[in-house]
Amino acid sequence: GIQVEQSPPDLILQEGANSTLRCNFSDSVNNLQWFHQNPWGQLINLFYIPSGTKQNGRLSATTVATERYSLLYISSSQTTDSGVYFCAVVSSGDKLTFGTGTRLAVRP
Amino acid sequence: GAGVSQSPSNKVTEKGKDVELRCDPISGHTALYWYRQSLGQGLEFLIYFQGNSAPDKSGLPSDRFSAERTGGSVSTLTIQRTQQEDSAVYLCASSWLAGGYEQYFGPGTRLTVT
Numbered sequence: 001g002i003q004v005e006q007s008p009p010d011l012i013l014q015e016g017a018n019s020t021l022r023c024n025f026s027d028s029v030n031n032l033q034w035f036h037q038n039p040w041g042q043l044i045n046l047f048y049i050p051s052g053t054k055q056n057g058r059l060s061a062t063t064v065a066t067e068r069y070s071l072l073y074i075s076s077s078q079t080t081d082s083g084v085y086f087c088a089v090v091s092s093g094d095k096l097t098f099g100t101g102t103r104l105a106v107r108p
Numbered sequence: 109g110a111g112v113s114q115s116p117s118n119k120v121t122e123k124g125k126d127v128e129l130r131c132d133p134i135s136g137h138t139a140l141y142w143y144r145q146s147l148g149q150g151l152e153f154l155i156y157f158q159g160n161s162a163p164d165k166s167g168l169p170s171d172r173f174s175a176e177r178t179g180g181s182v183s184t185l186t187i188q189r190t191q192q193e194d195s196a197v198y199l200c201a202s203s204w205l206a207g208g209y210e211q212y213f214g215p216g217t218r219l220t221v222t
Contacts, residue, residue, distance in 0.1 A: 035213075043213040086151065088151075090208045094158075094163075095167070096201075097153070098150060
């Protein structure tokens with residue numbers, strides 16, 4: 001099946017800093033989603049982005065499907081951005097295959 | 109509108125007992141998915157429904173696990189004769205259709221088997 005790798009596994013930022021999270025996948029995809037898992041375990045939808053670029057406030061994402069990667073940009077980070085960020089893809093079939101996540105801690 | 113809801117939010121059960129977990133999808137969503145998140149295995153797919161049919165059950169870890177969906181809406185995931193390795197957070201998601209549409213997740217049910 002498809003492999004999804006995320007980097008870095010852990011990231012510590014000072015409040016106000018910018019960061020880039022990466023997701024590499026091993027096959028073509030029909031769906032790519034970025035999620036933020038908050039401290040209560042809820043998966044929050046950030047982007048549905050099988051290709052192209054999207055922006056939502058301080059967050060933006062780019063997926064280059066032909067090169068099999070996606071990037072999530074966080075600008076002017078805030079303590080509320082802390083948590084785990086997951087990339088997940090649908091390749092063949094309909095199920096999401098998740099990466100192992102990037103654990104982000106933003107220090108005040 | 110309302111999001112995906114799951115009940116109970118927490119369940120503690122003794123080894124060997126049966127448990128039922130419930131998921132209410134977003135109204136109008138025809139596809140419903142079950143995943144689980146455990147420390148050792150990350151987030152993994154269990155089963156999905158398109159309407160009341162389950163085209164892909166490939167992620168169910170054993171025949172102790174089963175799921176059904178009725179009326180194209182509510183789904184229940186049943187675990188029989190629970191084992192300690194079944195302890196995990198069970199997440200439900202729904203989407204407008206299967207086949208790569210955006211999936212939205214519920215808050216999960218934390219299952220602890222003692």
